[in-house]
Amino acid sequence: MDKRATTKQAFKSGFVSIVGRPNVGKSTLLNHIVGQKVAIMSNKPQTTRNKITAVHTTEQGQIIFIDTPGVHKPKSKLGDYMVNVAINTLNEVDLILFVIDVTEGRGGGEEFILERLKQVKTPVFLVLNKIDKVHPESLLPIIDEYRKQFEFKQIIPISALEGNNTGALLEAIYGEMEEGPMYYPADQVSEHPERFIVAELIREKVLHLTREEVPHSIAVSVEEMKRGDDGKSLYIYAAIYTERDSQKGILIGKKGEMLKEIGKRARFDIERLLGDKVFLEIWVKVKKDWRNQERMLRNFGFYDEE
Structure with a gap:
């Protein structure tokens, strides 16, 4: 009998932060991954105000996702809090997903995040969202532009709304995780009450x-x-x-x-x-x-x- 056939795969787990400026689709991606709504969605910026923690569990492992408030220029104490929450998570996780909207050009929000990413040792995936709204050939210049600015572990194009390539993103995330415990019960999708x-x-x-x-x-x-x-x-x-x-x-x-x-x-x-x-x-x-x-x-x- 082949012993390899009976070897049980190691259970992997880890924490993943989702960052990006407001309205790039972070909450949509989070909800799609866990299969139900744990973060509210709106076409208005700054929808997410707190760290929204969601849990994805399979036989393969468990990933705890942290959807952070969009990075923006704060105009109040609430705005200060939201930006600090987003930035502080970068050193607390095993992997960072930097989500951008491919229908819009790189702006001050992206530049601000890139500068912060250069200060952490956490591996980063660049996630190009909303690919269903553009021609595939238009992605290459965007990828080249970001590659010049930062050494990303992987660059993965997706459509969070349509679910395009999100399975490949999830597999890539599990590929970065190490063997670890199950932090939450298998049927729990959020830590929030x-x-x-x-x-x-x-x-x-x-x-x-x-x-x-x-x-x-x-x-x-x-x-x-x-x-x-x-x-x-x-x-x-x-x-x-x-x-x-x-x-x-x-x-x-x-x-x-x-x-x-x-x-x-x-x-x-x-x-x-x-x-x-x-x-x-x-x-x-x-x-x-x-x-x-x-x-x-x-x-x-x-x-x-x-």
Whole structure:
């Protein structure tokens, strides 16, 4: 009997950071890899505010992905926090995925990230996203341009939205991992508590339904989650915080229609995620200039308690 046939493959594990400027598709890639929504998606920049940790587990191994806030020029204490979170992860992981949007040229955000990458020893994959939107021949000049700036371990073109070549990316990631333990149960896809995910799903609907200054001025707090007497229903009470009375009026809408639509869309996703019948109540509250108040940022979970 061939002994090689009975040799069990070593279980691999490790941590992977996903970095890139806002709106290049980091959250879309993360959600596609784990097979469900753990990071909210929007066509508005700076959607991700915290490190979103997602877990991918197979018989081959377990990869813990960290989706970081997009790197941008901060305009508030919240912005400072978001950029610091993104940069600080670079030395904490086994591999970095630097995601770029091939439909847009290299800009200040990419230059800023490249300079930071030169200061770490962590291996880096360059991930060219949104290849479904360009002609394949246009990728070669982009690849050559980035190769001149940094020595990437691998360069992999994908479409996170369509799923093109994401399997090859995942295999390449596992190829970089060493033998290690299973950090999380095999059926767990995120380290965040349900309250965090629920708040993010509500915030996502605000991003989808509002525009201009409103999306960046809101935070969502889940005040209470409790089971109904039947054990199958979930009652959720949440508050949307904004900075100005005028924004509160927009979020509520004429005869409360905007708030109803936010609640309806959020409830649909929450029920699909948790598998429970959900009763969702949302209020809108005004906290002036909360993005520059450290106490408020801590209350909303943007700073770790020391």
